[in-house]
Amino acid sequence: MSSIKTxxxxxxxxxxxxxxxxxxxxxxxxxRAQRVTVAFAKLxxxxxxxxxxxxxxxxxxxDPARRAGNEFLFQMxxxxxxxxxxxxxxxxxxxxxxxxxxTLKNEYPALGGNYEVMHHTQFLQQLLADGRLKIEGGQFKGxxxxxxxxxxxxxxxxxxxxxxxVLQALDADLxxxxxxxxxxxxxGAGGAQMWKEDEPGDKRINMERTEEALATGAEIxxxxxxxxMTMMSDGVKAKxxxxxxxxxxxxxxxLNNRG
Amino acid sequence: xxxxxxxAIVTATAFYLAGRNFLKIRRNILLGKDEPExxxxxxxxERWRNVLLVAFGQKKMFSRPIPAIFHFFIYAxxxxxxxxxxxxxxxxxxxxxxxxxxxxxxxxxxxISLIELLSLLAFVAxxxxxxxxxxxxxxxxxxxxxxxxxxxxxxxxxFGEILLLTGIFSMNGxxxxxxxxxxxxxxxxGPFLVSSSLGPALFGGMSxxxxxxxxxxxxxxxxxxxxxxxxxxxxxxxxxxxxxxxNTYYARINPRGEVANMPAIQKExxxxxxxxxxxxxxxxxxxxxxxxxxANDVTKLHxxxxxxxxxCTECGRCTSVCPANITGKKLSPRKIMMDxxxxxxxxxxxxxxxKSSTPIDDGKTLFDYISREEIxxxxxxxxxxxxxxxxxxxxxxxxxxxxxxxxxxSAGPSDWLPLFNSLENSQAxxxxxxxxxxxxxxx
Numbered sequence: 098m099s100s101i102k103t104x105x106x107x108x109x110x111x112x113x114x115x116x117x118x119x120x121x122x123x124x125x126x127x128x129r130a131q132r133v134t135v136a137f138a139k140l141x142x143x144x145x146x147x148x149x150x151x152x153x154x155x156x157x158x159x160d161p162a163r164r165a166g167n168e169f170l171f172q173m174x175x176x177x178x179x180x181x182x183x184x185x186x187x188x189x190x191x192x193x194x195x196x197x198x199x200t201l202k203n204e205y206p207a208l209g210g211n212y213e214v215m216h217h218t219q220f221l222q223q224l225l226a227d228g229r230l231k232i233e234g235g236q237f238k239g240x241x242x243x244x245x246x247x248x249x250x251x252x253x254x255x256x257x258x259x260x261x262x263v264l265q266a267l268d269a270d271l272x273x274x275x276x277x278x279x280x281x282x283x284x285g286a287g288g289a290q291m292w293k294e295d296e297p298g299d300k301r302i303n304m305e306r307t308e309e310a311l312a313t314g315a316e317i318x319x320x321x322x323x324x325x326m327t328m329m330s331d332g333v334k335a336k337x338x339x340x341x342x343x344x345x346x347x348x349x350x351x352l353n354n355r356g
Numbered sequence: 357x358x359x360x361x362x363x364a365i366v367t368a369t370a371f372y373l374a375g376r377n378f379l380k381i382r383r384n385i386l387l388g389k390d391e392p393e394x395x396x397x398x399x400x401x402e403r404w405r406n407v408l409l410v411a412f413g414q415k416k417m418f419s420r421p422i423p424a425i426f427h428f429f430i431y432a433x434x435x436x437x438x439x440x441x442x443x444x445x446x447x448x449x450x451x452x453x454x455x456x457x458x459x460x461x462x463x464x465x466x467x468i469s470l471i472e473l474l475s476l477l478a479f480v481a482x483x484x485x486x487x488x489x490x491x492x493x494x495x496x497x498x499x500x501x502x503x504x505x506x507x508x509x510x511x512x513x514x515f516g517e518i519l520l521l522t523g524i525f526s527m528n529g530x531x532x533x534x535x536x537x538x539x540x541x542x543x544x545x546g547p548f549l550v551s552s553s554l555g556p557a558l559f560g561g562m563s564x565x566x567x568x569x570x571x572x573x574x575x576x577x578x579x580x581x582x583x584x585x586x587x588x589x590x591x592x593x594x595x596x597x598x599x600x601x602x603n604t605y606y607a608r609i610n611p612r613g614e615v616a617n618m619p620a621i622q623k624e625x626x627x628x629x630x631x632x633x634x635x636x637x638x639x640x641x642x643x644x645x646x647x648x649x650x651a652n653d654v655t656k657l658h659x660x661x662x663x664x665x666x667x668c669t670e671c672g673r674c675t676s677v678c679p680a681n682i683t684g685k686k687l688s689p690r691k692i693m694m695d696x697x698x699x700x701x702x703x704x705x706x707x708x709x710x711k712s713s714t715p716i717d718d719g720k721t722l723f724d725y726i727s728r729e730e731i732x733x734x735x736x737x738x739x740x741x742x743x744x745x746x747x748x749x750x751x752x753x754x755x756x757x758x759x760x761x762x763x764x765x766s767a768g769p770s771d772w773l774p775l776f777n778s779l780e781n782s783q784a785x786x787x788x789x790x791x792x793x794x795x796x797x798x799x
Contacts, residue, residue: 123572126792127786135795135798136799155792161775163615164755165768168621169624172621173780175627176622203611203613208619218534249613254612256610262615279705279742280419280473280742285735292771293771295685296685296732297685298684298686300683302735313498
């Protein structure tokens with residue numbers, strides 16, 4: 098079922114979708130994150146949400162450029178995105194990347210881009226609450242799952258409960274890490290660290306966080322961010338626990354649960 | 357009479373020295389930039405709410421309950437002791453003794469008793485704080501930036517606290533015994549909660565002359581410790597007792613994740629992308645028309661950041677939650693704040709030496725204090741911002757330094773070059789040949 102249309106195609110048909118699905122660079126190009134994109138798109142289709150994507154007209158939001166200090170590059174990307182979205186009269190955006198979420202929500206208004214922006218965990222929670230999406234099966238019932246708060250959804254935007262509500266809907270046994278919610282420990286990827294080697298130190302940050310996640314005894318580490326996904330998956334592999342512990346995005350958990 | 361003159365001289369000297377120091381701090385803080393985009397559009401109501409909850413109410417302190425409770429004892433004792441301090445001024449200048457006792461009656465006994473109770477709790481807290489730093493050696497107090505003066509500074513203040521409490525209890529204790537003896541000049545002020553038993557236990561049976569000497573010693577010790585503290589404050593990390601209030605008022609209220617916009621670059625890029633629509637950009641950054649982005653020195657930071665550096669009390673909660681620091685990197689958010697203050701004071705000293713009203717070029721910058729390695733280690737995770745009990749934002753300073761490095765020096769980690777190139781050439785964070793919506797085939 099590949100009827101996913103771009104905003105350009107929809108506009109040509111004279112249609113305005115309910116929401117724009119902002120895919121982001123990781124969701125578009127990273128193999129692992131791509132699978133999350135596919136899972137979320139399937140869920141949107143199953144819930145009957147009419148959505149569009151920007152396709153080739155989407156550019157990086159500029160998050161890593163701005164945080165590296167390269168404001169020129171950020172402005173070039175951001176202004177281009179704002180121009181495209183305003184042209185399509187975008188009102189609502191959903192994205193599976195908390196970095197895109199934060200930039201679209203908090204930084205685009207100063208550039209003339211005013212949208213209602215939701216993270217996909219918030220969107221999924223709403224679909225579940227509205228009954229547009231139903232949890233079937235019970236594959237995760239009683240399974241130990243730990244949830245890793247991403248910095249840009251958590252501390253940066255104060256979203257702690259929506260993802261947990263989604264996990265609760267799965268009937269899973271949620272075990273918290275010692276550092277969670279406002280005290281959640283970063284995975285190590287933010288601030289454009291994803292694209293550079295670590296500064297000299299004793300340990301990689303993702304190893305510190307992975308050890309904490311493994312200590313909970315959980316079989317599944319749930320994440321909400323493509324960069325946390327990379328960092329935590331690398332950590333689990335480095336600890337040679339990939340046979341026992343899986344790292345999943347919340348969208349994948351819901352989709353898997355539906356079989 | 358001699359005491360009156362002495363008191364007047366000591367008070368005037370203390371206020372002169374402290375006032376001079378505070379004016380210098382104010383001047384230094386105002387060397388920072390004032391930019392509207394730094395301050396949010398938040399109403400003053402929201403700001404006052406922060407002052408009340410965070411500064412006055414110590415809300416964020418309580419995320420770590422044990423130190424919060426002990427700190428609260430000292431804080432409450434400090435606030436309430438102001439009543440006694442006020443009386444010391446009245447007594448000191450009028451030659452009266454316990455000038456408030458007559459007018460306040462039973463309420464006076466209550467207030468002094470409450471001060472005594474809090475002082476006792478503050479004493480316990482002070483001993484525990486000394487133990488946490490020197491015996492238990494809590495790790496956040498042992499980081500490299502705490503070596504030398506910062507650790508001494510912390511211990512000196514705690515020692516001063518013990519002096520002050522010694523003063524209060526010897527003053528009130530001797531006073532209680534003198535009252536019970538019906539000594540002249542010592543009016544009945546009622547039994548004080550702690551001194552009513554501590555006084556007779558320590559000083560019972562002494563001669564009136566000895567008791568008066570102890571009472572005067574306590575009174576002067578109290579007064580001199582306060583004056584000493586007032587003057588010392590400007591050189592110590594303890595300015596938070598005042599600056600926590602303005603610092604929480606002026607703290608950013610914008611969403612944590614928002615990095616401040618740079619309107620000058622926004623305009624320039626807008627005119628680049630659409631030359632007809634936008635007017636040509638006007639250079640910003642001073643009368644000389646010299647463009648300057650980000651910060652390589654304290655004078656290019658916002659004055660709120662400079663005030664924050666003076667507000668920092670070096671508790672290290674930020675550093676203890678910093679993912680980079682936890683994993684052994686050089687970055688410590690507390691050190692960022694300490695370095696900003698150290699550099700700012702150096703800039704101030706240079707101005708004083710040359711009697712200049714503007715900063716002198718001494719060939720140094722903030723990068724002589726903060727290394728590149730430190731600012732490159734930040735993940736912008738906001739843990740330090742979340743942890744600070746007085747709403748200091750070290751992240752904002754790190755981002756200003758990064759901006760200077762990239763925009764003014766074209767420097768920065770070479771690992772970022774491929775990122776910048778691919779963002780510029782293909783608007784994607786990675787250089788990839790596949791299409792952005794290639795994933796559609798998998799749905």
